[in-house]
Amino acid sequence: MEDRLLVTPAPHMKSTKTVQGLMLDVVIALLPAAIAGTILFGFRSLLVILASVASAVASEAIYQKAVKRPVSINDFSAVITGLLLALTLPPDVPVWIPVIGSAFAIVIAKQVFGGLGYNFVNPALAARAFLIAAWPLHMTRDWLNPMTYEALSSATPLVGFNATGQAGLTLTQMLLGQRPGSIGETCILALLLGGLYLIVRDVIDYRIPLGYLGTLALGTWIFGKPGALFQGGALSGVFLGGAFIGAFFMATDYVTSPVTQRGRLYMGIGAGLITLVIRLWGGYPEGVTYAILFMNLVTPLIDNYVIPRYYGSGHDAKARKAAGGETR
Amino acid sequence: MNKNKASLGYDFIKGFIQENPTFSLAVGMCPTLAVTTSLVNGFWMGVAVIFVLTFSNVFVSLLRKVIPDEIRIPVFIILIATPVVIVELVMKAYMPAMYNILGIFVPLIVVNCIIFHRAEAFAYRNPVLNSAMDALGSGMAFTLNLMLIGGIREFLGTGQIAFGSAVFPKVPLFEPAAVMLTPPGGFITLGALMALLNIAVARASKRKKSESQVG
Amino acid sequence: MEVLGIILAGVLINNFVFMQYLGLCPFLGVSKDLNMATGMSGAVIFVITVASTVTAALEQYVLKPLELEYLRTIVYILVIASFVQLVEIFMKKTLPGLYQALGIYLPLITTNCAVLGAAMLNVTKSYGVVLSTLSGFAGAVGWSLAIIIFAGIRERWKLMDIPATLDGFPLALISTGLMSLAFLGFSGLFANLVK
Incomplete structure (x- = not known):
């Protein structure tokens, strides 16, 4: 436990001890949402979470053994990937879905590029997009009603909200997560608790969730009500769907988000805009996955063109120019 | 005489391994991914390419001493576009359903790098028979590649493989992954296949090396 | 509104590379360097729009x-080939640096x-x-977006230790x-506007 005192906030950590500490913080921050999901949707969701984590860790170990690289499952990053993926799945999916999803996340989205630090998309989100394209019916139908654990064949409240601008839920229900949805996305209080913990511990930058949720709330307020402007439900827009878990836990992934403060703000705003557009005018009810994945893709470009001016402005720009960086 | 025969055989065979269009030259990527949503689509695309490739290789080789070097590219283009138009007309008339499935990728055979590559790199410098063998080898290898990729994607994406009326039956308990029929599934399948092939080749050459060292 | 639909379809929804499997050879070949990818994009946008x-x-x-x-394929490819030839001559004269860098890929635009x-x-x-020009332009911009994004990602790979079996085409x-x-997230976007 002493290792945790060594955690430092800078983005590039070389020592495995600090990586482990950071990752452990993320696992701790995800626990409230995982517990809430288990209470809300029952034993099935715990099974999905365990299968997903086990598959992620096993895939990482097997792949690294096969290519004769040091096995790095102790850094908790595979645990996080498995946990994150499970929290974004409908609770009633067959158990093989998280197993295949986590294996895809670890092998195809992460390890083939050389493992942690070299992947260019968030592995859990890439796996989620893969699963939606592979088994769309499971990924959009296997919902459970909260507390009663009854199967529900209709769509989640977000679908109705996108169409009518009406959430049909009270604020308390939304905060506690008493609505059908993915295992870890519904309980806003649990997510907020975990997210604030990460901000206080300086693990994540508040700019990404602020930019993301702010843009989404503003956009939903302006366009969220069909046939009228400036009458949409801003709060429901960020509380329904996966925006909260995405903004705090997915978009903030170090490896796949910009390194500069301004770049992170752009990342949040961009993801918020794309989420809004897909929700209101797209082919899918929810756009969080694709919005963050798209911003992952443009992260190298953002880093290339956004130059840090806030700390040591003159020096920094000159140094970058000397090093051959772009200065536009 | 003997030597020439051996060379004809080699010109045919080399398209499958050393100069495999997909796996070692990596040319013709667009149709390789676009039409491989099923084995039978891959097969018919391959047949079309074999025809065009043989036609163009034979005529390029026949005319190789007449074509001036400076204008060889436009001449190649005409010699390639002519059989493509023939294929288009024949397919449209006799198998309109397949023609619609393959869509713009039938006329796009004209810009398939394989055909241009074989004309420029082989047929323009070699006798007719060798060029024909080269075309048949490359074309058949390309067809096999398309059928392999198409077969994998069709099986994983639909749970069965259909060829005409023969259907390789569904496997019980297997839920097909529709993603295999979409572009992401295609890209990842081909990438993974190439990686596996590289691994197999690396293993084989390693074994050869250690054997020769022992010997 | 049809104009907006065509632009969105070309750039995002029916992206040449990611959804239509078009232009993959140069996409995979010229994407190792951001500057080259940008140069190639300029050439491709120009050629596709005019073509x-x-x-x-x-x-x-x-x-x-x-x-x-029925002669469409022959006529089109001849027109495109001669046009590319013109662009090549023009580029050789006016932008020799870029011409050198793009090397074998410029003739390959044909x-x-x-x-x-x-x-x-x-x-x-x-x-x-008019709509064909717009649609060609939008598609080419989408192709450019794809290759510029990919070049940005690939520039980071220069620092990476990739096993030989994955290097090159498999990883790309x-x-x-x-x-x-x-x-895929863009599919179905503005379904009423996009053909």
């Missing part, structure tokens, strides 16, 4: 009235199937000259697959 205009005009004013549609592909797609959608294809997963 779309010219082929659509030929279709409307020559092939259709003379009922010579066999970039995105050029002929864009022209053929315009025919299947029976766009007139798997990455393209992951990128097209992200672009």
